[in-house]
Amino acid sequence: xxxxxxxFILLFFACTKEKENIKEPINLTPKNTxxxxxxxxxxxxxxxxxxxxxxxxxxxxxxDIGGWIEVFxxxxxxxxxxxxxxxxxxxxxxxxxxxxxxxxxxxxxxxxPFEYSFGAYQTFNGGQLWNGISVDSTLSxxxxxxxxxxxxxxxxxxNILRSKDMGITWDTVMYFSDSIFGYGVRSISFxxxxxGYAVSVKNVYKTINGGDSWYLISHPNFPIDTLRDALWVxxxxxxxxxxxxxxxxxxxxxxxxGGISWNAPTIVGINSGPHNLYQGCYANATTMYFIxxxxxxxxxxxxxxxxxDGGLSCTLINEFIEDDHxxxxxxxxxLDENIGYVSAGHTIISFDHASTNVIFxxxxxxxx
Numbered sequence: 001x002x003x004x005x006x007x008f009i010l011l012f013f014a015c016t017k018e019k020e021n022i023k024e025p026i027n028l029t030p031k032n033t034x035x036x037x038x039x040x041x042x043x044x045x046x047x048x049x050x051x052x053x054x055x056x057x058x059x060x061x062x063x064d065i066g067g068w069i070e071v072f073x074x075x076x077x078x079x080x081x082x083x084x085x086x087x088x089x090x091x092x093x094x095x096x097x098x099x100x101x102x103x104x105x106x107x108x109x110x111x112x113p114f115e116y117s118f119g120a121y122q123t124f125n126g127g128q129l130w131n132g133i134s135v136d137s138t139l140s141x142x143x144x145x146x147x148x149x150x151x152x153x154x155x156x157x158x159n160i161l162r163s164k165d166m167g168i169t170w171d172t173v174m175y176f177s178d179s180i181f182g183y184g185v186r187s188i189s190f191x192x193x194x195x196g197y198a199v200s201v202k203n204v205y206k207t208i209n210g211g212d213s214w215y216l217i218s219h220p221n222f223p224i225d226t227l228r229d230a231l232w233v234x235x236x237x238x239x240x241x242x243x244x245x246x247x248x249x250x251x252x253x254x255x256x257x258g259g260i261s262w263n264a265p266t267i268v269g270i271n272s273g274p275h276n277l278y279q280g281c282y283a284n285a286t287t288m289y290f291i292x293x294x295x296x297x298x299x300x301x302x303x304x305x306x307x308x309d310g311g312l313s314c315t316l317i318n319e320f321i322e323d324d325h326x327x328x329x330x331x332x333x334x335l336d337e338n339i340g341y342v343s344a345g346h347t348i349i350s351f352d353h354a355s356t357n358v359i360f361x362x363x364x365x366x367x368x
Contacts, residue, residue, distance in 0.1 A: 040078045049343040052333040078360040084127035092143035104141040133167035147190040155185035187236035199236045220262040239282040254311030266313045291329035302328035
């Protein structure tokens with residue numbers, strides 16, 4: 001009998017020890033990753049704020065691509081937004097001050113007959129009134145930018161236009177012969193008043209004399225086999241003469257040698273994928289932030305990726321989850337090394353209704 005009890009006791013302790021070694025199931029419930037940032041406003045009007053641009057902590061602009069294209073302005077740091085303009089398409093926007101801005105767009109009336117007008121439009125009162133300054137219905141306008149307080153550049157399907165007197169007179173500074181599917185220069189960016197870059201659907205060009213002359217510097221490996229691929233070349237942005245970024249719908253390309261070579265950032269520290277990076281910005285020459293998601297349409301996996309080596313590699317640092325809802329980032333903008341803004345949305349679809357909850361998030365210490 002004692003032997004039976006001894007065997008029972010040994011078996012009991014053995015089972016207890018084995019139970020101690022069994023790990024508890026991992027809690028896969030998403031955590032909130034927005035607790036370290038300030039949510040400055042929310043919007044539920046199905047607006048998709050795809051472009052953000054801030055002049056300072058208070059004054060910023062955004063382009064909404066939900067339904068009619070709308071240009072918005074905030075004067076309180078993103079807490080409230082005012083519609084400045086409605087347009088059929090908005091291809092590029094840049095403000096050199098709170099009052100002086102430029103927009104390349106396709107305007108249209110809201111009622112028949114729908115009359116379209118392609119061109120560049122300028123404001124001198126912060127977007128309250130826009131005046132057409134270069135209208136040519138034969139060209140497809142793609143982007144616009146200021147190189148200094150009085151000089152404006154507008155890129156089109158076949159050339160680059162320049163005005164040195166804030167839009168009063170214009171001259172053509174370059175003709176492009178590499179237009180594909182009717183799309184030539186997709187975007188233009190100036191690092192300073194003399195050094196600028198332009199990207200077509202297959203080439204990158206540079207000027208070192210304020211746009212007087214342009215020369216070919218590289219052939220990035222863009223996918224341009226179809227018209228849809230050509231349209232995916234979206235935006236060009238240079239932080240300085242050496243560091244630049246090209247955004248496409250199929251990924252990002254960065255350069256650290258003034259546009260001679262371009263590489264897609266390598267995502268490290270993540271074993272699952274695929275990952276789609278579709279927009280980025282600079283905090284300084286080596287620190288960059290990208291937004292993207294795991295796959296084209298898996299919005300719950302959207303987040304912010306950070307690079308500290310000039311965009312050669314990046315790591316997912318914030319998955320934008322709040323109360324178990326994943327938000328897809330729409331746009332990101334860094335005002336300096338610490339202050340930045342992100343717009344993100346979460347779409348809810350029911351039987352007879354769809355709504356998008358949009359949040360504007362701000363950081364004052366860089367994204368974590």
